[in-house]
Amino acid sequence: MNRQELVNLIKEKQSYLCVGLDTDIQKIPKHLLSHADPVFAFNKAIIDATKDLCVSYKINTAFYESMGIRGWESLQRTVEYIPSGIFTIADAKRGDIGNTSTQYAKTFFETYKFDAVTVAPYMGRDSVEPFLQFSEKWAIVLGLTSNEGSQDFQLQPVGDGFLFEKVLKTCMEWGTPDNMMFVVGATQSSSQLGYIRKLAPDNFFLVPGVGAQGGSLEEISLQAMNKDCGLLVNASRAIIYAGNGEDFADDARKVARQYQLEMASYLNKMVAAA
């Protein structure tokens, strides 16, 4: 999916919600365990219940990998089930020397046909560039993440800024707003969020940390929205584990609907302000 298609999708659906399918077989409703593929059965119900409210699904590969080969089967069924026209993200945080990153890019863009994959930048240019060589595909590079550990290295001073700023500025020399996004955690302070938007005015941000991790949808929206919206805000546990009974998908829909309505209000403010 290209940038304009994503921007149009957000306008049409009045949503920039990304639903995170961090599906843990230990946490799904017990009645699903009799299915041949309980994880897929769960994801299918969540997708059916939320596909009109979100513009993206993000699959956290770790939860699938940990189940071995049947986990990858669940992942493949899930990504194939997501309706075309919805932006798909492999949250895999890959990154290695050039010939190996090329293999990872092929994995997620060709073998599983995702639109985007999250990329860890520590190994530098040749670890990131292979993900930028695919038409209408995206590298979503870790910038400033939502977890406490973001302080350990990302917020270390480098030159006249922090390491994450160096990462953003350097990566913007390699990619464009048409093939590169950044991960920016919703748990960061509002001044930090506004500052990051100034650093990267045109790139989309994938924003985790809303919901279970405590980040504020209002803060991230007011501080970091740009004229094209420029945000994909992810909620995982807050939506997919909203309920635990037979009607878990209805509960997930209710929470997704709340997010979507709140997002519509911020999109309207943006239009009014323009």
Add this chain to the structure above:
Amino acid sequence: MNRQELVNLIKEKQSYLCVGLDTDIQKIPKHLLSHADPVFAFNKAIIDATKDLCVSYKINTAFYESMGIRGWESLQRTVEYIPSGIFTIADAKRGDIGNTSTQYAKTFFETYKFDAVTVAPYMGRDSVEPFLQFSEKWAIVLGLTSNEGSQDFQLQPVGDGFLFEKVLKTCMEWGTPDNMMFVVGATQSSSQLGYIRKLAPDNFFLVPGVGAQGGSLEEISLQAMNKDCGLLVNASRAIIYAGNGEDFADDARKVARQYQLEMASYLNKMVAAA
């Protein structure tokens, strides 16, 4: 495998060679393509030909992931085929927020039963610590890597050193020489290698970059060996693609044998110097 067992293994085999199974189906001898699982057939022959000469095998997961589910089947067959008593490394470069890193640790330590996994440190403490919670298992954290991109961030000044030094020093507060190693590229200068050994005197280093990437086995051995050896030197392409005919495994063995003999001489120098 614990540290003492690894040290004993190195002494017994007079080797600190790690053979990297970066097996690319495009590069293996054509006569293997008629096998049901050509990648495993190749790996099996390489393992049979080198298992007495090396102390470790490193599986680069990207090459398996890119083939989808049958790639994971090849990976699983390969790790199960490696004789017990040889140190197994999943070169997967994972790292994410805590609950996700826990899933990755389970993937490689429990589902596939590797001894060690490579870990990307950018996300900080809660992304690394889950890999340290498993008895006799190892996190091998990226320190200073062998690729050109290591200059982009790892060699940026942070405080009174470089970023990679900050990473090493900080990670050494989280792990011990019994559960944490570092990736240190053989392509770095000899002064850099010696300096890194001073920073982390007791940790094992996993050293890629010898062979196809141009690093020197002599340099790394003279500069970075410690009293327990403290090195696992990896060669991938230089060994596994040494030949391309029916006798490719014999060619691989010859190159592995050269490395092992050279390593034995450095180990003897170390004993003589002690």
